[in-house]
Amino acid sequence: MVHSMTVPQGTSTKHNALRKKPAEKLSRSILKAVSWRVLGSIDTFLLSFLVLKFGGNLLPIDIADTNSGLVATAATIAIVEVVTKIIIYTVHEQIWTRIDWGQQLNDGEAGDQKRRSIAKTATWRITATLDTTLLAWFFTGSPTAAITIGSLEILTKLVLYYLHERFWNKIGSRKTA
DSSP states (O other), X not given: OOOOOOOOTTOOOHHHHHHHSOOOOHHHHHHHHHHHHHHHHHHHHHHHHHHHHHGGGTXXXXXXXXXXXXXXXXXXXXXXXXXXXXXXXHHHHHHHTTOOTTEEEETTXXXXXXXXHHHHHHHHHHXXXXXXXXXXXXXXXXXXXXHHHHHHHHHHHHHXXXXXXXXXXXXXXXXXX
């Protein structure tokens, strides 16, 4: 037997309250993108440099073997990534602001549950790792180096991104930045 429940007019359910919340402001999405990109670019630079510096002994990577050449290649990957990732991240944030799943009300404001942060982390990581791998391949000319950088990045950035999401959730969900 199925029971239906009617909610009196003027009464909002938790779900309806979440739906009525405005989408995250574009300015907040941009600030989140920039703060994430700073963390992400440092991580990409370090991973790229370490793979190119020490991976040559273990992997078939043919990259300029001077430290300045390795630094320049790693820096180029990280710098170009700044532009591509800010654009991709902002679009990712705007898509997620239109999805109600995993939101909850905290003191009258919508916030993200941990499962939502995990799902956002996974969708972002897939997209971002593909971008990094393609950029690394383009700038190193080595698919092996690119796949190695992308694979290591999955591990480091999953943790960093989750912590970044939780930090932004703590400083106030949906507020104009």
